[in-house]
Amino acid sequence: MAKALLVSPSYFIFFIFLIFSSATVSIFGEEYSYVKSINPKKMNMLKEKVTHFQLYWQDVTSGSNATSVTVLEEVNNSSTLFGSVSIIDNSLTVGPNLSSKTVGKSQGLYASTGIEETSLLMVMNFAFTDGKYNGSTFTVVGRNNANAKVREMPIIGGSGLFRFARGYVLASTYSFSDNGDGTIEYNCYVIHY
Template sequence: MTTTHFFSFFIITTLLTLTGATDFVRPIDRSLLGLNRKQKVSHFKFYWHDIVGGKTPTSVQVVPPPMNKINTTSAFGFVAMIDNPLTLAPELTSKLVGRAQGFYASACQTEVDLLMAMNFAFIDGKYNGSSITLLGRNPVFNKVREMPVIGGSGLFRFATGYAELRTHWFDLKTGDATVEYNVYVMHY
């Protein structure tokens, strides 16, 4: 590269940088986002109620499994949207603390493994209006499963962590289930 080309490149690069034409990301002061404080670790325990049957289901199939194309017992390809209650105790009549909103899909051809994407939208106490987001694999017939916390909103901005899931109750006839969630979240 000649001196003239280098000088021209330097001037153009400097002008583009100063005008922001090449930047789509910039450093930001952590204090503007409230990140000067140390992270807290919180443990949440609640029960997730997946109601498939009855007059008021909270889990609705939006894509049926393509059984005519794939011979499987895993319902591979099935997708359901959810708006499931989160309660303090296993009984559906116990105190409602939030809703699990999102979807799950059967993502395995050989066993019942779900891909789950959901927000735990809290409606009670200090965390009212805040949410925790989970995204991950749930092999539903394992005794204990683990899913990652990938973020959140409100008091859970920049959240990370994990959830341990244990099936408390499952009805083979209706498909209804109650699952205990223990969620460990690092947040500010």
């Protein structure tokens, strides 16, 4: 006569749990298969380097060829222009004159965010159109205290030759005219591969 196998209820529950969890993994496991580790060498991420760019940001707000257009006016005639938003497509030049060689564009926006001081939220891509970096961009997003002699803002990413970019920019006013046009010197320190 065959002996009956006696299994305690706790073993039975554990066994059933094991079967269902295995089935769940096989059914739902594929859902997570889109994530995998990649060898950085396969993405040409061999050695980081730091590149310094000295550029002049040409903010032209006047005339028929304006590259900076205010799309929202300031609130209650604010002396700090609080609430105003400008969209930009400013030239990046190698020298301070507007006629200097253009090597790219600064495209994005700036918004006046200070009630008591002239501070701006800057959101812009530095898009290169010349030389080795043609087609590559890096992105600057940060606070710009316009009254400070030197303003620092972070570089938070990039594309093309600036993939995985990080770093910072130092901005200082080179000139500012009565009609609102300005030339800002940008020293950009970009860490990239």
